[in-house]
Amino acid sequence: MIPGFTERRVTVDDGVALHVAVGGNGRPIVLLHGFPQTHLMWRHVAADLAADHTVICPDLRGYGDSDKPAATDPDTYSKRTMAADVVALARALGHERFALAGHDRGALVAFRAGLDHPDAVTHLASLDVLPTLDMWDVLHGAQAAVAFHLYLMAQPPGLPERMIAASADEFFGSFLDGWAGDDKAIPAGVRAAYLDASRAAVPSIVADYRASAGIDVEHDRADREAGRRLSMPVTVVQQDWGAALGYDAAGLWRAWAPDLVHRTTTAGHFMAEEAPAEIVKALRDLLTR
Template identity: 80%
Template sequence: MSAVHPRPTIPGFDYQRLTAADGIDLNVATGGTGAPIVLLHGFPQTHLMWRHVARALASDHTVICPDLRGYGTSDKPVEASPDVYSKRTMAADIVAVAAALGHDRFALAGHDRGALVAVRAALDHPDTITHLATLDVLPTLDMWDVLHGANAAVAFHLYLMAQPPGLPERMIEASADAFFGYFLDVWTQNSAAIPDDVRAEYLRASREAVPSIVADYRASAGIDVEHDRADRESGRRLTMPVTVVQQDWGDALGYDAVGLWRAWAPDLVHRTTNAGHFMAEESSDEIVAVLRDLLVRQPATRSAL
C-alpha cells in the first residue's frame, strides 16, 4: 500500500473553506495582519504559486490566497451556463470571500487567469478594490485582438479550450499530465522555482479539474469578451492605482502592451521582468517589491487622469 503524501501548504497560513457569491465554497489560505491584499493564482497552478510572496507580505499585511472556483480544492460547479465560469462570476466569488473575512475594501493582485479575474473585479467593484496588480496577461479583449498569424501559435491552448464542450475535455483528459506539464516546462526559465512536490500538486489539481479549467478558458473566448467589449464601448475604466508586470518580449509579439493597458488603466505603472511567466515563483523578491510599491501609491486625482 503506497504512502499518502500530504498536500503542500503555505507555511504559517491558516486554511478554511469559505462560501462565495452563489453558494460554492473556495479553499482559502490566510496569514498575517494589517491592510488586506488578495492574491489570485494562474494556470495550471493553485494558490501555492504565491507561497513566497504571501509569506513576505504577511509581515505587515493580511494576505488572502484562495483557489479560484474550478481550481485546486475549491468547488468545481458544472458549466450549466456560460456565466458559471465568467470572470464576472469568479470576481464576485473573491469579493464575497473577502467580505466573509471582514474586508469590504482590499488590494488585489492576480497572475495569468487570476489576473483576468482581478481586472474584472476592479471594473465591477471599483469601490472595493483599492489597488490592482496583474502579472503577465493582457486584458481579455485585447488578448484576442493581438493574436494573429504565426505568433498565435504560442497560445494554441486558448483556441483548443475555446471549442464547444466535449472534444477539448476528452483530448486533455487523455494525457492530462503531459498537457499541463508542458506549460510548467516551457513557461519556466528556472525549473528549480517549481520544486517536485509543488509541481506534483499542480498536476494533481489540474488533472482533477479538466472540465472546469476548460470552462474557465471557454468563458474567456465568449462571455468575458462580451463583458469587456461592453465596458470598452461605455468608456468604463480602472479607477484605482494599477501596476502591470509582464515578461520582456521586446517587439517579438508586435503590439504595444503599455498602450493597450493604459487605455484601461489611466493610473498605470508598467514594468517588465527578465523572469519567465511564473515570475512570482522565479523572482519572488522582485514581485514582492513591485507589490509593496503599488500598495503605498495614492490614487491619481481625476484631473490627472
C-alpha cells in the first residue's frame, strides 16, 4: 500500500469496478500507471503530491486488482473506454474536474481522456510515450525490434495469450529489468507484486495492446483529421527516443498540444520510480500553469 492512502473499489461504467488508492487533500490529480505495473508505481510521487492535493491512483481496467472484463469487442479495452472509466471514477469520488498524469499505457489513456473530456481534465502529463498514431508511424525497419511486444500483442486472439502465459514471469520480467535505468528503483517485493498482477491478467493486457493496433488508431486518426487537439496545459517527460530513432518527439506532441512543455530525462523508462523528485517537480510545475 501507499503509506497514508486508503484503498477501495469503485464501480464505473458497465459495472466494471476499479481498485483505487486515494490520499491527501486539495485539488485532485489522477495518476495512471503503465505496463507491466499497477498503481504502486506512483508510491513515491503520490506520497509527495498528497501533501497538498487529493491524489487518486487507480489500477486501470484489466490490470492489478481492477476488474478484467472479457474483450467481447474491440472497444472493451479501447483507450476511449478506459478514459471514460477514469472520468467516471473521479466523479464517483466527488471530482468533476481534475488534473491527470499517465505513464506508458496510462499516458495513452490520459491522452484520450484529454481529447474526449476536455471539460473534465484541467492539466495533462504524459510520461514516456508518443500518441498511438504517431508511435506506429515512427516504428519502422530494424529499429522497430525495440517494440516487438507491440507487434506480438497486436495479433488475433489466441496465440499471443498462450505464448505469454506459458512464460509470463520471464516475459513481463524482461521489461521490468530491461527498461529500468536503475536496477534498485523497483525493490524485490514491488517487482514480485507486478509479476503476480501481470501473470493474472494476460488476456486483458493483450487486449489492451491489441486495441492500440486497431480501434485506438481509428480514434486518433479521426481526431487528427477533424483537427482536434488538447486544450489544456500539457507536460511531456520522455527518454530521448526521438534522437535515438530519428524523429522530432516534441514536434509530434506539439501537433496535438499547443500549450506544451516537453522535457527529456536521463532516467530510464520507469522514471516515476527511478527519479520521483524529477517527476514531482514536472507535475508541480504543470499544475501552476
